[in-house]
Amino acid sequence: MSRVFSGALLALAFAVLLVPLACYVLPPVAESMAGSGVERAEAVPDYQEPPSELEGTGPVSAPRPEDPMPDAVRLGQLLDEELSIEGSGSFHAVVSDALTGTVLYERGGSTGLAPASNLKVLTAAAALSAMDADTRFATTVLAGEEPGTVVLRGGGDVLLTAGASSPDTVAGRAGLATLAQRTAAALTADGTGSPVRVRVDDTLFTGPALSDAWGAADVEAGEIAPVHALAVSSAWAEEGTGPGPRVDDAALAAAQSYRDALAEALAPAGIDVEPVAERGTAPADAAALAEVRSAPLAEQVDYMLLNSDNYLAEALARLTASATGRDASFAGGIEAVQEEIAELGVDTSAMVLGDTNGLSAETSVSAAQLTSLMRILLTTSDPDLRSVAGGLPVAALSGTLAGRYDEAADSGAAGIVRAKTGTLLAVTALSGYATDADGRVLVFTFVATGLDGNTMAARNAVDAAAAVLAGCGCR
Known part of the structure; x- marks a missing residue:
């Protein structure tokens, strides 16, 4: 019976194909959210349904009492319960409010890590910062x-x-x-x-x-x-x-x-x-x-994020280098990506990139830096950059998240969590955003490192942590 119930919720999620970032980035949608501070129900709340098309590129709408932020203490308790596994490894995490940037949860957020394929979000943002979305090669x-x-x-x-x-x-x-x-x-x-x-x-x-x-x-x-x-x-x-x-x-x-x-x-x-x-x-x-x-470049970026295409990521980094007057080489691509990300407003002073797809163990990027970029992508007035956030895999529905959350659809995460996945032998990571039960868009990065034979358990833990954000009223 639970599988039938989960399938019904997934079918509903497919039908609406949620775009939660629209609630915060687009003024017409934000204004339609009056009186929407309700707890999550079996049906998807109306404020999580997308508009028929993305309109408007204005600033983020001001927060209102109807859309309260989660209580950081309560949220922290729930996340601590999920971010715990047997065996080796440690978790690093940052959760913040997309609208205000208020940090609601942090665990080792400033520590430099090799975040696996989460790094592709940087490459995607850099490419669309340096080149027009309709660029064709x-x-x-x-x-x-x-x-x-x-x-x-x-x-x-x-x-x-x-x-x-x-x-x-x-x-x-x-x-x-x-x-x-x-x-x-x-x-x-x-x-x-x-x-x-x-x-x-x-x-x-x-x-x-x-x-x-x-x-x-x-x-x-x-x-x-x-x-x-x-x-x-x-x-x-x-x-x-x-x-x-x-x-x-x-x-x-x-x-x-x-x-x-x-x-x-x-x-x-x-x-x-x-x-x-x-x-x-x-x-x-x-x-x-x-x-x-x-x-067009924007479509290639979506393809790269959905399929976590390492080869395409490296090619796009080199094309970014060429577009910014650098040699289209490994070194040029790394330099171009890091500089474009810095110009977008991410503090890259302690950032080290070993490549631009996420395979290199020489990379050092913090959960705070990844979450900062995610918030920028959600709140920017640039539609090309916003499309990076909109192109992330959707829980249980698309890309590298298509096979995840399908057995936990009743948690509210399916169709709500959008995130880039990352996996190396000793690393699992998830970086993205989710709309909670009160309509707040929360951005997050969860990275588990130092794993040894327990990568699947760590992956389940970060999935569960993201599901907490999607289902949380937390007040």
């Missing part, structure tokens, strides 16, 4: 210096598909088969004869393709791979979202897929294509023969 074919040579130039799109472009997807918005068809049309129109040679230019990204901050075991397991300026499906050996192996040289692999598609496209014209693609560059004044463009 071109993969271009240029005429090579030698007759019959074409150069495939990567522009940073690592979500290419080997097939045709798919306008309704993020991964695969730009297709190498479509690019090959367009190239073939240009070549036949120019009267190009056999043989055609394919070269690939991935020089947009500079420096080492593989970071020393990543363990060999992570590379072997396919958690990450050498980062190039073009890739099919984030370098997965089979298109998809993993897990599984990744290719060692994503640029050459993409070029070979393009070469095969070009050979097929040119076959009716009797034009042969040399069997192997190689690296090369085109002259500075080379004519463009064809191009395809990625999904």
